[in-house]
Amino acid sequence: MTVAPQIVVHRDKDLMAQAAAARLITKIVDAQAARGFASVVLTGGRNGNGLLAALASSPARDAIDWSKLDLWWGDERFLPEGDADRNVTQAREALLDAVPLDPARVHAMPASGGSYGADADAAAAGYAAELAAAARPEDHGPVPSFDVLLLGVGPDTHVASLFPEHPGVRETERTVVGVHGAPKPPPIRVSLTLPAIRAAREVWLLAAGEDKAKAVTIALSGAGEIQAPAAGAYGRSRTLWLLDRAAAAGLPAQLYPPASA
Numbered sequence: 374m375t376v377a378p379q380i381v382v383h384r385d386k387d388l389m390a391q392a393a394a395a396r397l398i399t400k401i402v403d404a405q406a407a408r409g410f411a412s413v414v415l416t417g418g419r420n421g422n423g424l425l426a427a428l429a430s431s432p433a434r435d436a437i438d439w440s441k442l443d444l445w446w447g448d449e450r451f452l453p454e455g456d457a458d459r460n461v462t463q464a465r466e467a468l469l470d471a472v473p474l475d476p477a478r479v480h481a482m483p484a485s486g487g488s489y490g491a492d493a494d495a496a497a498a499g500y501a502a503e504l505a506a507a508a509r510p511e512d513h514g515p516v517p518s519f520d521v522l523l524l525g526v527g528p529d530t531h532v533a534s535l536f537p538e539h540p541g542v543r544e545t546e547r548t549v550v551g552v553h554g555a556p557k558p559p560p561i562r563v564s565l566t567l568p569a570i571r572a573a574r575e576v577w578l579l580a581a582g583e584d585k586a587k588a589v590t591i592a593l594s595g596a597g598e599i600q601a602p603a604a605g606a607y608g609r610s611r612t613l614w615l616l617d618r619a620a621a622a623g624l625p626a627q628l629y630p631p632a633s634a
């Protein structure tokens with residue numbers, strides 16, 4: 374039984390990024406207070422990086438104990454280490470290089486030309502093994518119980534690198550897959566699967582701009598996850614859609630919560 378998604382609509386994408394950053398700071402601080410550490414999965418894309426940049430400039434950012442934060446990625450472009458188009462490169466530029474993280478707790482997905490050469494499927498298996506090694510008995514599964522798993526949403530309703538009707542979105546066993554022929558360049562990627570995404574306590578989906586309105590409406594109107602992967606992205610205890618007005622334009626007005634629209 375999945376919990377109904379919560380929808381919060383913000384005036385514009387900048388306010389969405391600022392509010393999402395504030396929300397994430399609070400979530401991380403609360404998790405660290407409760408368990409001594411926090412675990413967050415980052416996403417690529419403009420909205421994911423916008424959130425990280427907003428977090429970097431937040432006066433409250435150092436309420437987080439950066440040394441007790443585990444960072445994972447929901448997907449990665451399978452490019453050489455340091456390539457400007459890699460999600461980890463962009464995350465470092467937006468935030469990670471500015472805060473005192475424990476490097477051992479930053480789990481970037483493998484790059485092409487690294488330990489797995491040009492084999493994205495082997496890289497995916499390697500990351501799955503890293504996730505499994507980090508899972509604790511209380512996680513009851515092959516991945517850690519992420520406190521928050523962030524996802525951008527593509528105009529075709531893709532999340533991470535799970536694209537409509539592609540093999541990755543159909544995966545029900547593996548936690549990480551290699552992606553070939555991705556419609557969004559670059560074509561070769563590594564991605565968490567829906568079972569791994571759904572292991573998260575909370576899944577937060579970020580979408581801003583009128584080019585996302587159709588995808589948001591489709592994903593929230595009962596579409597199947599194979600045709601609309603975002604529809605299959607939900608957390609164990611919470612699924613939160615963080616939108617701006619433009620991305621929410623296709624939703625029935627009564628779905629909007631009273632605040633922040």
Ligand SMILES: O=C(O)[C@H](O)[C@@H](O)[C@H](O)[C@H](O)COP(=O)(O)O
Pocket residue numbers: 416417418419420421448449450460524525526527531532533534557
């Ligand atoms: O590697 C990637 O490209 C991202 O992980 C991808 O899933 C992204 O989040 C969406 O395509 C939304 O991207 P925008 O926020 O830039 O629209």
